[in-house]
Amino acid sequence: MMNRSYITLFFLLCLGLMQSQAQHAFFPEQGIITYDKTIHVKNLLKRQLTLIPEGDMQRRFLENMIPNAPETAVLQRTLNFTPTEVSVEPVPKNHEPFIAQLMQFGMLDYGTKFYQNFAKNESQVSLEFGGSAIMIKDSLPSVKWKITNEYRNIAGYDCRRANGLTQDSVYVVAFYTDQIPTPGGPNVIQGLPGMILGLVIPEQNVNIYASKVELTAAKVNTDLLKKKGEVASREDTRKKLLGSLGRFIKEKQFHYLFTAMFL
Template identity: 55%
Template sequence: MKNTLYIAVLFILGLSIQSAQAQYAYFPTEGSITFEKTIHVKNLMKRYMNSLKPGDMSRTYIEQMITKSPETAVLEKKLSFRGDEVYFEPVEKQQPPLVAQMLSMLDNNNKVYQNLKKNESMIALEMGGSGVAIKDSLTDVKWKITNEYRNIAGYDCRRANGITLDSVYVVAFYTDQIPTSGGPGTIHGLPGMILGYVVPEQHINIYAKKVELTAPTIKSDIFKKKDEPMSREKTKARMKEIMGQWMTEQQLNLMLAAMFL
């Protein structure tokens, strides 16, 4: 009888501890996340080459670059979050000379600020030595959450498949242990922070390697004074006006998707 009573007490105590742990679970509202962005260089350049206009003189140059380039290049990015604000930026990292030479073709070094509560998105980048400033509402993403799970940087994450920018397919892994509904770049809209992100048509994947729950620096003033902010539609029209004569529609769409994401 005493043994039965002892087991019952232990069982009730165990339930109480589990309940207390669940009640006081910590869901951080601020911190910073270090990401590694892997670009599949050869695949991306082959896709770019296949989108060239017939007779384009740059084809030979790109073919030579493909033979010399590595299979992949790994860049480092940092995301800072506090409440409904998210700031995403590049981190300087030494690259092999050839990769450093090609980076302007492979990555726009976007700085992105998002205010999830205000439905506001800002993107700043350099292109051809000039600044590009994009200010608009948050990008629309149509998500479908799946039953696939993965552990990323120590967090249990659930997979979601999405469509954004009308036709760009993306895959994301999010954790509800960090309740901010943001992620790397302009991606957002899931019930938790996105720690893994894949864009097949851009031949890139981004995965968190470290999460630090310390007070972050959020930069909301990311535009240079001389750069006039444009909406995504105005940016698209401007790029088409400048580059449409020598770029195919497919090339233009690939470039714009990289800018907007």
Template identity: 55%
Template sequence: MKLFISTIFFLVLSLGMASAQYTFFPQQGVITYDKTVHVKNLMRRHIQSLKDGDFSKKYFEEMMTKVPETAVLTKKVSFSDQEVSVEPVEKEQPQMIANLLRMGLLDYGSKIYQNIGKDESLMTMEIGGSQINIKDSLTNVKWKITNEYRNIAGYDCRRANGVTLDSVYVVAFYTDQIPTSASPSTLHGLPGMILGLVVPEQHFNIYATKVEMTAATPNANIFKKKADTTTRKQTRDRMKEILGQWMSDKQFNLIIAAMFL
């Protein structure tokens, strides 16, 4: 009897160790995210950053009385090992929200490709009918991991607070069950995929709604061939040259942070 019990115990222990040893950590997949923008709060922040006497202040104040409190956009992240691409998912929006999107005030509709292993980041967007292609290293983020946890899309996630682009504060919830160090934005550097992201300064949050573990090919061919390629610094300097003469520094920095996130 003792021999029988010992044998059963050994088998159970062996199966448990085998299960732990072969825990599945997906290397490929597609994640769908909803980005909720608090429209009125964001517009209020832009209005507060305008220069005194700016002619557009009255226009935005009037527009703010007509827009909804929030707008929900959708992003798709495809990942495979150390490669990640982020793309917007097109969907119908109320006319006022569609107008704000065309102006770039809520989202730039950027496409992003990152190769984490090679420290490479590509980003493309359209502003004022012109294509902007940015090729640079990955953005720097200073992270502090906390002991707060949350379940997102069925995954246990841990909170991390970060600072990027010199002064932009972000809150991320990542899962080490998906080991690719990426997010639905340019942010990276945590020991797993970010499934939840909050950027208070930009008045938006992004949370995963669906995780599909399937073969995925991140899109690295996001640039239009005819457009020039610049770095983040070159893009910022060029934008400052064009917009700096009629924008306050606060508004310009707000716009640039939204572009590079």
């Protein structure tokens, strides 16, 4: 009888300990995440080639460039997060001349900076294009998500897969963790019940995966729009750029380039 009592007591203590641990699960409130953005350069250039008409000077330029292009290039960016805010900025890096030239032409990456406030439904975007500063302030972009039952471990966190369609009709695959409940990610794509640590954008030939998560004091850049210049909405910016570039490139090519600014 005594042995049964001890066994019952031991079982109850273990059960209480498990419940206590579950109730006090640790959810980090702030930190810094480093992401590796892998661009499949040859595939990206080939994709851009399909958007340019035969005989166009840009097409010949790309055709001559593709054989010498590396298969991939890796860029880095950091994300600072709190429960309600994130900011994302590129990490300066010296690239080989070929990649540096493509970046200068705006064909790989625009060095875009992002800020999002989930409590205020606010988004800020800052980048350089054609030697001019582009600054956008708008509401958070919408994404239609479908959460799946596929899982993957990224940077030590168990992540669940979600398939999404952005407001630009771009298909994306995201892997998010609810262990970091801030609903952000490495670019403007957001809206899942946790932080996006992995992001695949097939149309843009880009994969973005977290390589390091540091649970430390965050330094969220809450104002990317300090530079002098016009601040506009995303749609107004799109119309303005289309008006100035529409004479030189086709609309499909413009849509592809404009979308890449936010990814």
